[in-house]
Amino acid sequence: xxxxxxxxxxxxxxxxxxxxxxxxxxxxxxxxxxxxxxxxxxxxxxxxxxxxxxxxxxxxxxxxxxxxxxxxxxxxxxxxxxxxxxxxxxxxxxxxxxxxxxxxxxxxxxxxxxxxxxxxxxxxxxxxxxxxxxxxxxxxxxxxxxxxxxxxxxxxxxxxxxxxxxxxxxxxxxxxxxxxxxxxxxxxxxxxxxxxxxxxxxxxxxxxxxxxxxxxxxxxxxxxxxxxxxxxxxxxxxxxxxxxxxxxxxxxxxxxxxxxxxxxxxxxxxxxxxxxxxxxxxxxxxxxxxxxxxxxxxxxxxxxxxxxxxxxxxxxxxxxxxxxxxxxxxxxxxxxxxxxxxxxxxxxxxxxxxxxxxxxxxxxxxxxxxxxxxxxxxxxxxxxxxxxxxxxxxxxxxxxxxxxxxxxxxxxxxxxxxxxxxxxxxxxxxxxxxxxxxxxxxxxxxxxxxxxxxxxxxxxxxxxxxxxxxxxxxxxxxxxxxxxxxxxxxxxxxxxxxxxxxxxxxxxxxxxxxxxxxxxxxxxxxxxxxxxxxxxxxxxxxxxxxxxxxxxxxxxxxxxxxxxxxxxxxxxxxxxxxxxxxxxxxxxxxxxxxxxxxxxxxxxxxxxxxxxxxxxxxxxxxxxxxxxxxxxxxxxxxxxxx
Amino acid sequence: xxxxxxxxxxxxxxxxxxxxxxxxxxxxxxxxxxxxxxxxxxxxxxxxxxxxxxxxxxxxxxxxxxxxxxxxxxxxxxxxxxxxxxxxxxxxxxxxxxxxxxxxxxxxxxxxxxxxxxxxxxxxxxxxxxxxxxxxxxxxxxxxxxxxxxxxxxxxxxxxxxxxxxxxxxxxxxxxxxxxxxxxxxxxxxxxxxxxxxxxxxxxxxxxxxxxxxxxxxxxxxxxxxxxxxxxxxxxxxxxxxxxxx
Numbered sequence: 001x002x003x004x005x006x007x008x009x010x011x012x013x014x015x016x017x018x019x020x021x022x023x024x025x026x027x028x029x030x031x032x033x034x035x036x037x038x039x040x041x042x043x044x045x046x047x048x049x050x051x052x053x054x055x056x057x058x059x060x061x062x063x064x065x066x067x068x069x070x071x072x073x074x075x076x077x078x079x080x081x082x083x084x085x086x087x088x089x090x091x092x093x094x095x096x097x098x099x100x101x102x103x104x105x106x107x108x109x110x111x112x113x114x115x116x117x118x119x120x121x122x123x124x125x126x127x128x129x130x131x132x133x134x135x136x137x138x139x140x141x142x143x144x145x146x147x148x149x150x151x152x153x154x155x156x157x158x159x160x161x162x163x164x165x166x167x168x169x170x171x172x173x174x175x176x177x178x179x180x181x182x183x184x185x186x187x188x189x190x191x192x193x194x195x196x197x198x199x200x201x202x203x204x205x206x207x208x209x210x211x212x213x214x215x216x217x218x219x220x221x222x223x224x225x226x227x228x229x230x231x232x233x234x235x236x237x238x239x240x241x242x243x244x245x246x247x248x249x250x251x252x253x254x255x256x257x258x259x260x261x262x263x264x265x266x267x268x269x270x271x272x273x274x275x276x277x278x279x280x281x282x283x284x285x286x287x288x289x290x291x292x293x294x295x296x297x298x299x300x301x302x303x304x305x306x307x308x309x310x311x312x313x314x315x316x317x318x319x320x321x322x323x324x325x326x327x328x329x330x331x332x333x334x335x336x337x338x339x340x341x342x343x344x345x346x347x348x349x350x351x352x353x354x355x356x357x358x359x360x361x362x363x364x365x366x367x368x369x370x371x372x373x374x375x376x377x378x379x380x381x382x383x384x385x386x387x388x389x390x391x392x393x394x395x396x397x398x399x400x401x402x403x404x405x406x407x408x409x410x411x412x413x414x415x416x417x418x419x420x421x422x423x424x425x426x427x428x429x430x431x432x433x434x435x436x437x438x439x440x441x442x443x444x445x446x447x448x449x450x451x452x453x454x455x456x457x458x459x460x461x462x463x464x465x466x467x468x469x470x471x472x473x474x475x476x477x478x479x480x481x482x483x484x485x486x487x488x489x490x491x492x493x494x495x496x497x498x499x500x501x502x503x504x505x506x507x508x509x510x511x512x513x514x515x516x517x518x519x520x521x522x523x524x525x526x527x528x529x530x531x532x533x534x535x536x537x538x539x540x541x542x543x544x545x546x547x548x549x550x551x552x553x554x555x556x557x558x559x560x561x562x563x564x565x566x567x568x569x570x571x572x573x574x575x576x577x578x579x580x581x582x583x584x585x586x587x588x589x590x591x592x593x594x595x596x597x598x599x600x601x602x603x604x605x606x607x608x609x610x611x612x613x614x615x616x617x618x619x620x621x622x623x624x625x626x627x628x629x630x631x632x633x634x635x636x637x638x639x640x641x642x
Numbered sequence: 643x644x645x646x647x648x649x650x651x652x653x654x655x656x657x658x659x660x661x662x663x664x665x666x667x668x669x670x671x672x673x674x675x676x677x678x679x680x681x682x683x684x685x686x687x688x689x690x691x692x693x694x695x696x697x698x699x700x701x702x703x704x705x706x707x708x709x710x711x712x713x714x715x716x717x718x719x720x721x722x723x724x725x726x727x728x729x730x731x732x733x734x735x736x737x738x739x740x741x742x743x744x745x746x747x748x749x750x751x752x753x754x755x756x757x758x759x760x761x762x763x764x765x766x767x768x769x770x771x772x773x774x775x776x777x778x779x780x781x782x783x784x785x786x787x788x789x790x791x792x793x794x795x796x797x798x799x800x801x802x803x804x805x806x807x808x809x810x811x812x813x814x815x816x817x818x819x820x821x822x823x824x825x826x827x828x829x830x831x832x833x834x835x836x837x838x839x840x841x842x843x844x845x846x847x848x849x850x851x852x853x854x855x856x857x858x859x860x861x862x863x864x865x866x867x868x869x870x871x872x873x874x875x876x877x878x879x880x881x882x883x884x885x886x887x888x
Contacts, residue, residue: 137672397761404758412747484738485759486717554665636721639714640656641663 011096011376012044016088016107018079020049020068021061024208024234027288028126031179032101036064038365043372048091050079067091076135078106085110092116097376100146103129108142111149114633120375123150125174127285128164140166147173151375154368156286157308163282175371178308179288180364183356185266186295201227201338204272204298206265206289207279209235209256214280214303214325219244221278221331222254227338229254230272232265269296273344274337277302277309280324284309294318295355299347301333312359318351394488402491406498421506429510432458435575448518453605454575455511457597461574463504464540465565470496471548472558479642489638493548497541525604532600532609535617539596542624549631552641568593592620644731644809644840646693646716651725653686653715653865685711686722687865695840700852700873702845703862709845712862713737713812716843731809731840734760738814745788749798752787756802768805775801775831797824804831807838814845 015032036045040063047061051068059066069087071079088110092098098121100107110116123146129139143166147153153167153174161167161174203222207213215231219241222229231241231254238256245254260268269275275293277284277300285307290300294312300319302309313319320337322329337344414420432455439454440447474492481487515521551557572593588594595613602609659681661667685708693699701709714720715727717735742759743752753772754764762768773783776797787795813832836842836855846852852859853873861868 401759401761404755408744408747408751408755411751412744415747480738481742481759483714483719484735485742486714486719486733486735486737487759550665553663554668555663556666639719641658 010042010044011372012046012094013039013097013099013372014091014095015045015047015099015101016049016104017047017101018050018104018106020047020051020066023051023053027207027286028101030288031124031126033062033064034179034181034361034364035099035368037062038361039369039372042369043097046091046095048084048088050081050084052079078104081106089115092119095119097122097372099124099372100150101126102143102146103127103139105129105135105139105142108139108146112142112145113629117149120151121146121149122371122375123147123153125153125155125160125164125167125285127283128166144169152371154371157311159306159308159311160285163306175367177364177367177371178312178359179286179291180359180361181288181291181295181355182361183295183352186270186292186297186352200273200341202272203227203229203274203276203334203338204232204268204293205229205276205278206232206269206292207277208233209237209241211237212279212281212283213237214278215241216244217280217325217327217330218276218278219248219250219254220327221334222250223248223327223331225331225335227253227274227334229276230257230268231255232257232260232268234259266292266296269293269298272296272298274298274334275300276330276334277313278324278330279303279305279309281305282307287312290319291355291359294351294359297348297352299337299344299351301330301337303330313351313354318347318354398488398491398494401487402494403498405491405495406502409495409499410502421503422509424503425507425510428455428458428462428507432510432514439575450577452511452515452519453577453601455514456508456604457574457601459504459507459511460536460597461569461572462507463500464536464543465569466503467496467500467540467544468547468561468565470500471544472551472561474548475552475638476642482642483639489549489635490545490632493545494541496544496548497537501537522606525606528603529600532603532617535599535621536596539617539621539624542621542628546624546627546631549635549638552638553634573597592616596620644695645729646691646697646810646841646843647726647728648689648691648716649726649728651686651689651715651722651727652684653711653720654682654723655685655711655720657681657683685865686715688725689865689867691860691867693841693843697841697858698836698856699841699843700846700856700859701843701862702847702849702852702859703868707862708865709862710737710814711865713814713843713845716810717812729810733810733812734806734808735812736803736814737812743787743795743799746786748784748786749790750783753798753802756799757805760806762806772798772801772805775805775827793824800824800828800831804835807835809839810841810843811835811839812843815847 015036017028017032019029021029021033032047036047039045045064047064047066049066049068050071052071052073053068057068057070059068067087069081069084071081071084073080084106088107092115096119098116098119100111100121101124102108103126111121129136147166147170150170150173153170154177155161155167155174156177156179158176161171161176167174203218205213205215205218207215209215209231213233215237218229218231229250233256241256245251245256257268269292272293275290275298277287277290279287280303282305284303284305287302287309290302290309290313293300300313302313302319302321303324304310304315304321305324310319310321313321315321320333322333337347410421417423419426432451435458436447436451436454439450471493474496475482475489478487478492482489482492547557547561551561568591571587572591573588574593574597595610595616598613599609599617602613656662687708689712691699701712703709711720713735714737715722716729717733717737718729719735742756744755747755750769753769757764757768769783773780776794778794778797782790782794787798790798833855842855844852844855856873859871859873861871
């Protein structure tokens, strides 16, 4: 018999997390590694992570391909890896299932922007954001978006759903799959007699040396007691902990063992007398290492967190639970176990039983597999295609309709009066004349030669001002077209720019006439001003898009925008110019409008543009672009606002 | 080929109260940790509709049962909160009749603008054809719509909106708003339009109308599909049978 049929292709899973082996060891990483290993028959796993070591980008860890994106260090517990979102976006298409190990806001950002919408996503909720709670207001909306589009959310214990408000919103998606470990490696016969510590006073802790693990509490708990403390693990806290140990004079009884191999760790678990999990915040959601200690038959001392920690090893049965951060109580609990070998044996035995029966590797694998499988096979539950349906005709049509509407607006002005928008030009000519004479009185410069520039600045300002003001009411005024004819809201924001652009062309005849009459004709500057002028128009449109949408959503913004525009008019060099005041004031230098005018006015006047102005304007354009993209995403909901 | 496929579509309609439109209020609410509770109604609840070319679907149901919202969702006005929506073909939503009308413009300009909005080029002949259908006087083309009586206005708008065939036609309470004198002609025109469109979805309270026009009628209740009824094509035979029994 020949075996010709190749096995069916396994669906591939991309695990997304901030760190991975071999850079670090820890509970979350063990979980990811175990998932990869235990599901290897049914799913092909891959990992995308960040790493500070620059040497090799693609490595293989335990048969799993790992791509490591270069990170420049950690900012607020997050890797500063600017290329990560881009790599993630590229990788998404290659995989059938995405497994995000939360919290990891960098990946949330990618999903919040709507990338990877067509791939099923499973979120492993390892912990809430606890350490940098001040960032919540920013991160939480991102996480909510991720969770909203997730097919399933996997938590290690029911209590996490009950205690985390964000998860409660998505209760129906949450699946409880308790972590499991392979208990056979901790089997009794493997522990040989000479391993056993006969002094009966060895206390073990295991975990990364990070603040939330609470090892400083454990070290303080060892003061004036008899037991020895060994701590397995590495991390940024090490120098602080070492200093604490030497300050308290515990150097002979407290040891930081650093990272150790798996086999060594198992041995240590088996020889210890008491295992301690002194974690102090809810960032510790499960405590995989206490489960390992339980599998090794060790009694546990843990802390009363609102997470699964005191539920995996329960107070009075497998553990003694003490208040988190209380060194005195922790020390007492350890002492109580150290001094009572019989109690240690009893607790250890029930811990072993619980680990084997309740947290087995098989149950974990089956739970994971069923969730993954359901996510892969479930039809894409995402609301994308409606937005894409009008897309093919999309942009060009929107532009055309906006132009048609703007054109008809302008024609209508002519219908009402013979000279149409030229009424406004006339009005502006008068304003320029009056302003010119007033300013001519104030400064002794030659006002006549300045008049064309003053008129042009006024034209540009009028354009910007009216585009933004129009945009704040545009969507409400076109409510029926949006709701009943299904026109895209962005059309009406474009219409404002087009319409005011047409009016600005009318107004432009004032500066043109003045220029023809008053100054020597030199056209070279006009060409150089064109790039700057187009930047000005782009900025104006971006501003109107963002503010128009915001003012529609939040009606109280309109008066604020109005008064801000008035203020901006006075604070910007529109009717006065920079050289008219003695030195450039800070307000003026910081004011983006100064630079937005400078990029086209300077070349037009024959000067050259300051590099700072160009940078300033380009940064403003980039920011507006980002804001516009976000606005366009939200504009889909505009029909609800009007 | 035109097709509409809604799969377990839900739409949560946010109900914005006066306070929900205030940014200051919202920011303040954040500061004082006030639980900003957004009221939401589920306007479309787990609706699955598959329609291929040739489908004529009637939506029936009491006021507020989600007929118009469902039409707007298909037209792409509202994004669905969950579920999958896939639409192929050029959708022409005729939901509100006087959408996009500027009463100050003359009739001709309004027609031209409405045609442009739906992506057509308003040529002289097209406008003249539309005007012929309204049976109004030629010189009224040059009058602003403000001068028109409501019946005349309806004629102009109806004639414009139905001037071109569509792949997917969404109609919301249309025939009932057309005035009496014009009604018969309008219904013929609409039937003609319906026969040309690949897919038609009509929301109406007028059961006889739905039975005449549609191949199936979906009864909505609180955003849910209460029942789907296939309409038998009226055949002379069934009439005979009914008469005999009676």
